[in-house]
Amino acid sequence: MQREAFFQNEHFQTVAFLAKSLSDENRLRILLCVSHGKKSVSSIVEELGLSQPLISHHLKELKRSLLVTIERQGPFIYYELSDPRILEVLRTLSSVATDLLAARRTF
Numbered sequence: 001m002q003r004e005a006f007f008q009n010e011h012f013q014t015v016a017f018l019a020k021s022l023s024d025e026n027r028l029r030i031l032l033c034v035s036h037g038k039k040s041v042s043s044i045v046e047e048l049g050l051s052q053p054l055i056s057h058h059l060k061e062l063k064r065s066l067l068v069t070i071e072r073q074g075p076f077i078y079y080e081l082s083d084p085r086i087l088e089v090l091r092t093l094s095s096v097a098t099d100l101l102a103a104r105r106t107f
Contacts, residue, residue, distance in 0.1 A: 017065060018065060018067070021061060021062065021064075021065035021067055022067075022089075022090075022093070024058065024061075026048075026050060026054065026055075026058050027058045027061065027062055028090060029048055029050075030044060030048065030055065030058050030059065030062060030068075031062065031067060031068070031081060031086060031087075031090065032087075032090065033047050033048060034068060034079050034080050034081050035080075035081045035084075035086075035087050037080060038071060038078035038079065038080045039078060039079055039080070040076050040077065040078055040079075041055055041056060041059065041077065041079075044059075044079070059079055062079075063079075066082055067081070067082055067083075067086055068080060068081060068082055069081075069082045
């Protein structure tokens, strides 16, 4: 019964929206980066080795999808994971992906 409630039609759009937000490798890397605490754009750029415009673009999408929160301190903006359960979702997705790919015989 609980499983059926989880998969109500009205939830599909919300779940699909979040799944799309998680469908980019760079966004996943950014989420992992900010899961260790608040980070500025420049810190994320330095840690991930990606361009500032690319990081800013992905942070805008992550903020729009409510996966990160922002905190302003003077001229600086800091980003962090909005909910620790997101990290659990990423771990689960990684585990499922690894298992599915290990079982795959052809591509």
